[in-house]
Amino acid sequence: MGYKVVVAGATGNVGREMLNILAEREFPVDEIAALASRRSLGTEVSFGDKTLKTKDLDTFDFTGWDIALFAVGSEATKIYAPKAAAAGCVVIDNSSLYRYDPDVPLIVPEVNADAVVGYTKKNIIANPNCSTAQMVVALKPLHDRAKITRVVVSTYQSVSGAGKEGMDELWNQTKAVYNPTDDVPPAKFSKQIAFNVIPHIDVFLDDGYTKEEWKMVAETKKILDPKIKVTATCVRVPVFVGHSEAINVEFADNLDWEEATDILREAPGILVVDKREAGGYITPIECVGEYATYVSRIRQDPTVDNGIAMWVVSDNLRKGAALNAVQIAEVLGQRCLKKG
Numbered sequence: 001m002g003y004k005v006v007v008a009g010a011t012g013n014v015g016r017e018m019l020n021i022l023a024e025r026e027f028p029v030d031e032i033a034a035l036a037s038r039r040s041l042g043t044e045v046s047f048g049d050k051t052l053k054t055k056d057l058d059t060f061d062f063t064g065w066d067i068a069l070f071a072v073g074s075e076a077t078k079i080y081a082p083k084a085a086a087a088g089c090v091v092i093d094n095s096s097l098y099r100y101d102p103d104v105p106l107i108v109p110e111v112n113a114d115a116v117v118g119y120t121k122k123n124i125i126a127n128p129n130c131s132t133a134q135m136v137v138a139l140k141p142l143h144d145r146a147k148i149t150r151v152v153v154s155t156y157q158s159v160s161g162a163g164k165e166g167m168d169e170l171w172n173q174t175k176a177v178y179n180p181t182d183d184v185p186p187a188k189f190s191k192q193i194a195f196n197v198i199p200h201i202d203v204f205l206d207d208g209y210t211k212e213e214w215k216m217v218a219e220t221k222k223i224l225d226p227k228i229k230v231t232a233t234c235v236r237v238p239v240f241v242g243h244s245e246a247i248n249v250e251f252a253d254n255l256d257w258e259e260a261t262d263i264l265r266e267a268p269g270i271l272v273v274d275k276r277e278a279g280g281y282i283t284p285i286e287c288v289g290e291y292a293t294y295v296s297r298i299r300q301d302p303t304v305d306n307g308i309a310m311w312v313v314s315d316n317l318r319k320g321a322a323l324n325a326v327q328i329a330e331v332l333g334q335r336c337l338k339k340g
């Protein structure tokens with residue numbers, strides 16, 4: 001006995017990974033539906049060793065379905081998530097639409113799984129931004145030990161964070177660099193991304209920060225602790241999959257880098273790779289297809305009384321999106337829902 005599960009956005013970067021991860025982790029599925037836009041009607045997607053044909057989200061009836069994993073962007077979510085929720089299907093949403101709604105829990109299971117019970121207010125649970133998810137996994141065990149007061153983070157975010165169009169743009173521009181007769185002007189990104197880095201993700205806000213940077217601040221406060229001060233600089237880099245973050249953390253209590261390393265080694269969802277020699281750290285290409293949040297380069301920050309610096313890398317399509325959503329579904333199933 002299991003659940004009737006819907007994946008909305010099944011033809012996208014995150015939706016395809018959701019189907020992979022549901023199959024890999026043997027989530028108890030009695031029946032599964034893969035949905036996308038009408039453009040993709042009948043497109044085949046893989047679910048373990050099965051092939052599913054995608055159906056149209058617009059005409060899908062959610063009545064009788066238990067859980068819907070949504071990865072369709074905010075505009076489509078606004079239309080279809082309330083319909084699914086009203087039909088009694090619990091929505092786990094990857095867009096930013098509901099993340100800051102006080103009646104919707106925002107969950108990273110390694111950090112605040114207990115918040116799942118709050119789903120009943122709207123029948124919706126939100127999944128955080130990819131950069132926030134991996135950062136709070138690394139911050140949580142350190143916060144429990146020494147109370148984090150301030151975080152300074154710079155991100156190095158892969159193009160898959162901007163959907164399949166972002167990946168196509170990097171691929172086509174990279175090829176065009178070697179074939180100057182091709183011209184691939186920026187479309188998804190604001191400047192050329194191939195052989196470049198762009199300090200701009202999502203729209204600019206009045207204070208000069210971008211919305212992506214604001215999300216890291218607001219979501220860390222909601223998931224981990226509203227008292228933690230966070231300042232972020234979010235940068236798009238020409239990497240296909242895998243987000244990296246250089247993080248400086250300040251604590252109220254004393255914590256040296258060796259104890260921080262020991263704590264991180266024991267923490268759920270984390271793998272420490274930190275040899276202090278050439279190659280003794282993780283780079284994004286090595287985290288692709290993995291579940292873990294990797295932590296490397298753990299060292300003292302000598303410019304503050306109690307602080308460390310570290311390098312955190314994870315697969316943004318997995319821990320940053322699809323894996324986290326499936327983990328939420330697992331918690332929901334274990335604690336709140338009855339099977340079929």
Ligand SMILES: NC(=O)c1ccc[n+]([C@@H]2O[C@H](COP(=O)([O-])OP(=O)(O)OC[C@H]3O[C@@H](n4cnc5c(N)ncnc54)[C@H](OP(=O)(O)O)[C@@H]3O)[C@@H](O)[C@H]2O)c1
Pocket residue numbers: 008009010011012013014015035036037038039040057058070071072073074076094095096128129130160161162163164165316317320321
């Ligand atoms: N990529 C990441 O690292 C990441 C991390 C966290 C959260 N997210 C969020 O996850 C969501 C999906 O991102 P993605 O990277 O998977 O994007 P993507 O690769 O561009 O895929 C978008 C998916 O949404 C479907 N879709 C779009 N508009 C639709 C509509 N009106 N009706 C039905 N289906 C529609 C698309 O279907 P068609 O193929 O038929 O167009 C496709 O399956 C976004 O909200 C994004 O912000 C992404």
